[in-house]
Amino acid sequence: MNFFQRKFSEQDIVEGIRLGGTKRQGFENKLYENYRYLIKDATYKHKLSEEDASMAYSDTILTVIEHIGSGRFEQRSSLKTYVYLIFYNKCVDALRKISTNNKMSQSLDTVLEPLRDPQRSVILEIIRKQDHEKLSRLLKTLGDRCQELLSRWAEGFTDKESAIEYGYSSAAVAQTTRLRCLDKLKEMYGK
Template sequence: MWFSAQVPSDAQWIEELRAGGTRRRQAENRLYDQYAYLIREGARKHRLDQEQTATAYADALLALIEQVVSGRFEGRSSLKTYLYGLFSNKCVDQIRRKTTNRESVHQGVEIDGALLQLPDESRSVVQQLIAQYDAGQLRQRLRLLGEKCQSMLLAWGDGFSDDDIAQQQGYNSSAVAKTSRLRCLDKLRELYRT
């Protein structure tokens, strides 16, 4: 295991990621932190907001880790170059998702204008019904995500930080908790799209 201040070689990264257990989680955390600057660069280059770029980065990092662990990473490029390629593709996916007609279908109808035309008593009843329906839809979709994602997203929705969530749910760092949370949010978005 390495703890030096220098950047590990690709062989060291691969060894640690394939080791499993605590060594793998530590390597994942360090790898996340090592190239997290890509989030800022991706936001600037692809003109995406911070959350979209962070999601793209987390997805790319998880794909890289999965390919390294499964032995599908062939080493034809450095891990950094490979991660950057995956990240760029994920950013382009975010752009496509944002600009396709499918996305505009799922953005919802502007209902505020219609509500203003109703009398005050009716407006509050309609708003309550909409809120109840939305809450029910959210609860239903959260259940589909599984217990771990559900508890993480509920804690985050209640205002807990990624540090708090990491401590509550046994993650090694807030970076890993954030990556997991972003994956859960992405899965939740997909459930709303389908």
């Protein structure tokens, strides 16, 4: 039976990832695809944007793969339950992060509120320019692949086009890589 047509059980996926070898990536992709519906679920239940939900899901799958490979996943619960619990916690983390960023944005508005319009515009333009310079500087500290993926994304290229350009196995892998790069950039920007 063809590897891509066969329906794998949770046990098959866990064993395939644990054993490693040439088929490991295929099992990792199956794991990713099996629970991908959680992204849509998070946009509805947690009111996350699709991008934030995708990032949380990608982090979840990478964490689960790491846990399976290291033996930390002991199969005391089903793989589906394990993925869901980690994903739920990643969504909560994303919501906290969004909430913190909103509070910081509101505090800037509060500071600028008493200023007249021309002064406020000048200050906002200075902040935008400094932000752009900081982003450019931080982008240069990321690896070449991250710079290229983020630049292509900013220019409007799709993840599918990037997957073809860089030889990724699917658009989902390119998206996961891009979102990790973006997350790394956001983290560095916040420091």
